[in-house]
Amino acid sequence: GAVVSQHPSWVICKSGTSVKIECRSLDFQATTMFWYRQFPKQSLMLMATSNEGSKATYEQGVEKDKFLINHASLTLSTLTVTSAHPEDSSFYICSASGIVNEQYFGPGTRLTVT
Amino acid sequence: GESVGLHLPTLSVQEGDNSIINCAYSNSASDYFIWYKQESGKGPQFIIDIRSNMDKRQGQRVTVLLNKTVKHLSLQIAATQPGDSAVYFCAEDGGSNYKLTFGKGTLLTVNP
Numbered sequence: 001g002a003v004v005s006q007h008p009s010w011v012i013c014k015s016g017t018s019v020k021i022e023c024r025s026l027d028f029q030a031t032t033m034f035w036y037r038q039f040p041k042q043s044l045m046l047m048a049t050s051n052e053g054s055k056a057t058y059e060q061g062v063e064k065d066k067f068l069i070n071h072a073s074l075t076l077s078t079l080t081v082t083s084a085h086p087e088d089s090s091f092y093i094c095s096a097s098g099i100v101n102e103q104y105f106g107p108g109t110r111l112t113v114t
Numbered sequence: 115g116e117s118v119g120l121h122l123p124t125l126s127v128q129e130g131d132n133s134i135i136n137c138a139y140s141n142s143a144s145d146y147f148i149w150y151k152q153e154s155g156k157g158p159q160f161i162i163d164i165r166s167n168m169d170k171r172q173g174q175r176v177t178v179l180l181n182k183t184v185k186h187l188s189l190q191i192a193a194t195q196p197g198d199s200a201v202y203f204c205a206e207d208g209g210s211n212y213k214l215t216f217g218k219g220t221l222l223t224v225n226p
Binding site for chain 2: 004042045046071093102103
């Protein structure tokens with residue numbers, strides 16, 4: 001149990017375009033979902049926390065207008081990278097938390113902006 | 115600011131040896147700690163956790179030790195196997211809103 005999926009697993013987009021990443025909790029209801037970004041050989045950095053039905057809370061330094069987060073249901077959260085630039089290329093990982101508050105991580109999405 | 119850090123960025127061991135990965139944390143309010151394993155191109159995988167009211171917890175081939183006096187956390191892997199090769203992260207939960215702060219990570223390489 002406690003499986004979290006992400007789609008797509010990898011994506012290549014052109015500079016200036018937007019890309020959406022989905023995070024789904026497959027077998028539990030996630031009241032809270034977290035989005036992380038990880039650059040090569042670095043640690044996970046929390047970008048934002050989202051609770052179902054409410055606005056996401058962004059970490060300091062993360063542009064909320066650039067990284068749009070929607071958590072419309074208890075099993076789905078989306079991260080949209082708007083007007084992507086090469087420096088946005090990274091590994092994006094989501095995690096989901098239910099009643100127990102333990103975080104279950106997705107497999108990650110590799111974004112490459114050309 | 116508060117941070118979680120690691121003493122050793124890389125660790126290379128022989129198959130069958132025991133591995134010890136260390137982590138220092140600075141947030142004295144943290145009450146929950148987790149070790150994750152991350153293989154290349156994959157998301158973090160939960161290994162073991164420990165709460166601040168404990169100083170030791172054992173799992174299958176893994177043991178986590180917590181020393182609150184010096185704010186130190188360690189992960190011990192017994193009889194390390196090639197499949198254990200990965201980056202290991204410690205993470206702490208400050209307790210306020212269940213956000214995790216990750217350490218820098220240690221790359222464990224197991225030589226056959």
